[in-house]
Amino acid sequence: MQDQKSNLSIFNFSKKHISLLKQITVFFIPVLLGYALIEYSVLRIPMSYDKISHKIKTQNNEIKVMTLGSSQMQNAVNPEFLDKAAINYGSTSQHHNQDNSIMVQSLDKFPNLETIVFELSYSHLELPHNSKYFWKKTIYLKYYGVNAFEHTPYFKDKLVFLSNPSVYSKIFVNYYIKDSYDAVFNDFGYNVNNYKGAFSLANYDEQKIEKRKFMISAKEDLAMFEYNTPFFYSMIQTALDNNKDVIVSCIPTYKTYLEKRNPEILKRRDSVLKDIHQKFPKVRFLNLEEDTITFGVKDYVNENHLNPIGGEKFTKKLNQLLNE
Amino acid sequence: MLFNSFDFGLFLVIVYLLYWLIGTKNRTPQNVLLLLSSYFFYGMWDWNFLLLIIASSLVDFIAGKAITATPKISYKKIFLWLSILWNLGVLFTFKYYDFFIENFAELFGILVPDKGYHFLKVVIPVGLSFYTFQTMSYTIDVYRGRIKATNNLLEFLCFVSFFPQLVAGPIERAKMLLCQFEEKRKFDFQETKEGLRKILWGLFKKLVVADNIASAVNVIYATPEDYGTLSILYASILFFFQIYCDFSGYSDIAIGTAKLFGFKLSENFRAPYLAKNLSEFWSRWHITLTQWFTDYLYKPLAYIKKDKKISATTGFFALLLTMTLIGFWHGATWTFILFGFFNGVILILERLRFGKKGMNIVKLSLKAPRIFTTIYVFGILTITSMLFRAISLDKLSILITRLFSFSSEIPFSFIIGAKILVIPVFILTEYSTRFKTHPFYELQKHISRPVRWMIYYALIFLIIRYAGPKEQFIYFQF
Structure with a gap:
């Protein structure tokens, strides 16, 4: 009977083999359950992406302005202060290659989109694009419905905690254990409580801030510049081809940051701004990078990121330009 | 993949x-x-x-x-x-x-x-x-x-x-x-289990140790001109552990995976940081590559006639050439050539005899207290790490200048903070189980299943929790 059974079976696993597979299965059940619990808990923490996702789903027909860029853009534009309905896709570490994926794959979602605002910071063109392993691709897929992966995504690509365990562990601990998660997002996903940073720690004391050491990209990379510049041009061209107005913006930075910029990098970036002006006459500019009069020490989180007060000022300037 | x-x-x-x-x-x-x-x-x-x-x-x-x-x-x-x-x-x-x-x-x-x-x-x-x-x-x-x-x-x-x-x-x-x-x-039920354990240990080395160390090393090596002696020294020693955990982690996963299919692969590392001299180090580091060059290049050069050893000078030349080519094997850059050449020179110096009893550094190191041999080996590894990690001669020159600058423009900090503690814990674990192919080998003989599983769960937790940004295995580029 036993022989008959084994002959009929399509499996050639021995008893020991089946025992091993059973052990492995039993072993991994708690791992999977534990992970599912963590993932669920993380998804319940209020996040900017969540709010933006809600906007995309509920107000896609009303959106007229889309802003793209890094954390500088994320902090600078609070859509609350714009007359036109807007969505701010700016996000920490986001480079032009992600901006492009988001733009291209979002155009159809916003039938009434009129304007796209790009960011071109001082060092943007000489910093490498994010690698194919960039963790926020999961965020784009899960919340924005944008596939920035270079493959057909599958369920693992939507697992938020696994996309960056280090970041989400900290958020998890701050939210559930330490109760120190202080981000407060408005309906547009803008953190209106984003004041904590080097400048607030220094009590906005300009003397202390001037002595502060901070990270600034001063490394020239011509090869990168030669790659990134045409890429940025192609993004502008895509937007124009889709009949969208384009604004290229340079976000304000604090005076100590301005002083530390590498003049060669700056020269090349400025030449690109001039070149864009000639090549794409329809493109408008909002270059407030060196505006040290409007933006003072109390408008910043740190040397190159605005706080909500600075963000309000910048957004109002953007609003003026959009209404012109 | x-x-x-x-x-x-x-x-x-x-x-x-x-x-x-x-x-x-x-x-x-x-x-x-x-x-x-x-x-x-x-x-x-x-x-x-x-x-x-x-x-x-x-x-x-x-x-x-x-x-x-x-x-x-x-x-x-x-x-x-x-x-x-x-x-x-x-x-x-x-x-x-x-x-x-x-x-x-x-x-x-x-x-x-x-x-x-x-x-x-x-x-x-x-x-x-x-x-x-x-x-x-x-x-x-x-x-x-x-x-x-x-x-x-x-x-x-x-x-x-x-x-x-x-x-x-x-x-x-x-x-x-x-x-x-x-x-x-x-x-083989037992071999399969050993394979799985080896994979787990390899993943731990790669994801928890190597990738987290990488985040500190990358910061310092990206702009070495901003850092002083301590930082460069720190980054270079860290880089040695990064590359060791990265590559030996890969090797463990490879060997463990092969075991699952009933195959046996050669061990590639034997706790190289325990070496007392550079000659011993190379017998513990990337063993299969060293053996390849020894069998197919060094021996034919150093033993031209069967059973007849040639002069010491020719032997040293053979050694220098072999080591330089080992460096060149890693990549087509002058820094890799220098890496190999430098190792060759040290190996020759270690074999040079002095004194009446035909003493040399290798023999001396075997008798010397562990503290001295550790300082000696890590001193050399600091230099070789720089040669290996620097992407160009210009970068190498900055690294060496900054190493001997005895100044620190940015105040020295550990950058990865408490995570640095993972290194001594890792070394202690490997050291205490150095006679086994991996620390969990035949664990079932010493520890009950619930405890074993708790250890595995802890490791899996650490792997998931501390998995750094996804870094490609360093040796994939070679």
């Missing part, structure tokens, strides 16, 4: 289940599955380079058969050299051509107009140096009569492309691996 990716995990589960489902009655279907899986695994990087690996396999398979078939030594030599030329030619074209052209032009001061000479600028196929050396060793061993040429193409193709060790070794000899494809496989 990286070993530390979810994709690989899924791939492994599917291949594993299919492999044992096929059954062990006939090894051919299992070999076919392994070959297809290996080509799929490799093709996930770039399908185009599959042709190259197939071509290399065919050349060496035919060369092996031809060497066996022909009775004349002179013909055997021709087939051997054809195979060697093919393999070195492939390596040269994909890995070294641009380096030679660039340096040739610079050396002879040729004012080359734009596009006056042609750079190939091709991507180096993943694992090229590994599988090329593996196939080359096969032909040489057939020529030397150490092994018989195989008549089974399928088995030979499997030997060249076996996915657990295809992209970064261990570099296996036909005597060790090819014969395993010729035998029926038996499912």
Whole structure:
């Protein structure tokens, strides 16, 4: 009977083999359950992406302005202060290659989109694009419905905690254990409580801030510049081809940051701004990078990121330009 | 497909289940599955380079058969050299051509107009140096009569492309691996468990230790001009542990994965940081590569006539050349050449005799207290780490200048903070289990299942929690 059974079976696993597979299965059940619990808990923490996702789903027909860029853009534009309905896709570490994926794959979602605002910071063109392993691709897929992966995504690509365990562990601990998660997002996903940073720690004391050491990209990379510049041009061209107005913006930075910029990098970036002006006459500019009069020490989180007060000022300037 | 990716995990589960489902009655279907899986695994990087690996396999398979078939030594030599030329030619074209052209032009001061000479600028196929050396060793061993040429193409193709060790070794000899494809496989419950444990330990080394250390090393090495002596020293020592955990972690996963399929691969590391001198270090570090160069380059150079040792000077020259080429094997840059050369010089210095009793540094180090030998070995490793990690001579010069600047522009900080503690914990774990192939070897003999599982769960938790940004295995680039 036993022989008959084994002959009929399509499996050639021995008893020991089946025992091993059973052990492995039993072993991994708690791992999977534990992970599912963590993932669920993380998804319940209020996040900017969540709010933006809600906007995309509920107000896609009303959106007229889309802003793209890094954390500088994320902090600078609070859509609350714009007359036109807007969505701010700016996000920490986001480079032009992600901006492009988001733009291209979002155009159809916003039938009434009129304007796209790009960011071109001082060092943007000489910093490498994010690698194919960039963790926020999961965020784009899960919340924005944008596939920035270079493959057909599958369920693992939507697992938020696994996309960056280090970041989400900290958020998890701050939210559930330490109760120190202080981000407060408005309906547009803008953190209106984003004041904590080097400048607030220094009590906005300009003397202390001037002595502060901070990270600034001063490394020239011509090869990168030669790659990134045409890429940025192609993004502008895509937007124009889709009949969208384009604004290229340079976000304000604090005076100590301005002083530390590498003049060669700056020269090349400025030449690109001039070149864009000639090549794409329809493109408008909002270059407030060196505006040290409007933006003072109390408008910043740190040397190159605005706080909500600075963000309000910048957004109002953007609003003026959009209404012109 | 990286070993530390979810994709690989899924791939492994599917291949594993299919492999044992096929059954062990006939090894051919299992070999076919392994070959297809290996080509799929490799093709996930770039399908185009599959042709190259197939071509290399065919050349060496035919060369092996031809060497066996022909009775004349002179013909055997021709087939051997054809195979060697093919393999070195492939390596040269994909890995070294641009380096030679660039340096040739610079050396002879040729004012080359734009596009006056042609750079190939091709991507180096993943694992090229590994599988090329593996196939080359096969032909040489057939020529030397150490092994018989195989008549089974399928088995030979499997030997060249076996996915657990295809992209970064261990570099296996036909005597060790090819014969395993010729035998029926038996499912071994205990070996499979050991394989899984080894994979777990390898993942821990790679994801928790190496990748987290990398975040600190990358910061300092990106702009070394901003850092002083302590930071450079710190980053260089960290880099040694990074590369060790990265590569030995990869090797552990490779060996563990092979075990799941009933194969045994060579160990590639034996706690190299415990070495008392550089000679011992190289017998503990990337063992399969060192043995390859020893067998196929150093020994033929140092022992020209059988059983007759040549002069010390020629021996030293052979050693220097071998080590320089080991450096060059890693990549077509002057920093790698210097890396090899520097190691060669130290190895020679260690062997130079002084005093009446024919003492040398190697002998001395064996008697010296551990603290002195550790400082000595890590002193050398600091320099070799810089040579290995610096991407250009300019960068290397900045690193060395900053190392001896005895200043620190940015105040020294540990950068990765408390995570640095993982290194002593890791060393203690490895040290206390140094006589085993991995720390969990035969754990069931000492610890009950619930405790064992708690240890595994803790490791899995750490792997998930502290998995840093996804870093490719360093040795994949070679």
